[in-house]
Amino acid sequence: MQVTLSKRINELLVLAVLERGPAHGYQIALSVEERTGGAFSFQHGTLYPILHRLETNGHVRGTWGGEGRRRKTYELTDAGRAELAAGAADLERQFRVLLELFGGTHAA
Amino acid sequence: MRPEHPLADVERSLAVPPRRRLDVLEEVDADAQALQAELERRGYGPAQARRAALRRVVPGTDTLAQLEAQHAPPLGRWARGTGWIDRVERLGIVVATGLAGAVACITILGTGALGSAAVLAWPQVIVVALLAANWTRAAKRLWIDGDLRPELRRRLWERQIGLIVLAVALGALGAAREVYGAFGAVEAEGFAPPAIWDAVGRVVSFAAFGLSAAIFGLFGWLALTPRLIDDETMEHRISAFFASRLPPNSSRRR
Incomplete structure (x- = not known):
């Protein structure tokens, strides 16, 4: 399946946050916003399809817990760690190409 | 009139099996509560924190469509895939x-x-x-x-x-x-x-x-x-x- 660049970036952002340790959905959303200085944020529940897709693909593991009220915690799996490393390298390559292209345009 | 829960609309609109619907509702609700508490701790007023938390976590129309596609039964996912x-x-x-x-x-x-x-x-x-x-x-x-x-x-x-x-x-x-x-x-x-x-x-x-x-x-x-x-x-x-x-x-x- 073709994944758009923005979708891919969002997935990698979530994986990067979870690399620091397990977190609830809202903590992931807050952390992404803080760590990117507000450049990326999840509004209107857009985080959940990303988390659920990553869970289906085995990149994160969701666990229900909590006393009285059920709460879901996500943690990174080994597959997710590998995906983050591969994805980050891919993105770096793609952005380098883009920056060279834009740099070339400016120079012209 | 009784005030409606902020997720009532999501419950009505989200066309997925009830088991999955309940999971989504519980997850979003717990996150909304926790996020509101966190924002209040950071100096937001209760109403302002509530609004900000709900804006972040309550699924909008596009998000609902994505969740429906993800949580449809296998036959449904296949039918969606084939159009x-x-x-x-x-x-x-x-x-x-x-x-x-x-x-x-x-x-x-x-x-x-x-x-x-x-x-x-x-x-x-x-x-x-x-x-x-x-x-x-x-x-x-x-x-x-x-x-x-x-x-x-x-x-x-x-x-x-x-x-x-x-x-x-x-x-x-x-x-x-x-x-x-x-x-x-x-x-x-x-x-x-x-x-x-x-x-x-x-x-x-x-x-x-x-x-x-x-x-x-x-x-x-x-x-x-x-x-x-x-x-x-x-x-x-x-x-x-x-x-x-x-x-x-x-x-x-x-």
Whole structure:
């Protein structure tokens, strides 16, 4: 399946946050916003399809817990760690190409 | 009027199996509460924190569509993938109705229950086709959309029961009509074993056809029952979820 660049970036952002340790959905959303200085944020529940897709693909593991009220915690799996490393390298390559292209345009 | 829970609209709109719907509701609700508390801790006022938390976590229309695509049953995901999701119900009804109707026609023609009895035989064919169409609609909602809401479920079940009763009634009426016709023939022409056996065959075929239609209707629904029971349990838990999250003074506000 073709994944758009923005979708891919969002997935990698979530994986990067979870690399620091397990977190609830809202903590992931807050952390992404803080760590990117507000450049990326999840509004209107857009985080959940990303988390659920990553869970289906085995990149994160969701666990229900909590006393009285059920709460879901996500943690990174080994597959997710590998995906983050591969994805980050891919993105770096793609952005380098883009920056060279834009740099070339400016120079012209 | 009782204030509505912020996720009530999500519950109404999200067309996924109730088990998945409950998971989404509980996850979003817990995150909304925790995020609100976190924002308040950071200096937001309660109302402002509530609004900001809900804006971040409550799924919007696009998000709901994505969640539906992700949490649809496997058949539904396949139908979405092939782009047949909008046509699948109509196609299923046409195929099931056509097959059931064709089987019914072949049975009726094969047993020779036509002629003067056609007035009752053809309605039986129509009832069988309607049973198949009704079942297909319920099955599509359960196994493809994954979302058969209690109200529609009740309507489809009532229709199914009505059609089953109608099938049995038509079978009984057809059989009675044949018995009446046979007695008339005996009175007019005397006792003729071949003709009597022929009449008995028509009586039995009418009754058997009505009974078969009823069994088809009942067993078809029985195949859906395990999922229906599970869904009903989940619907109760969803109701309990909303009931437990009503504001404490909501009854006084009415």
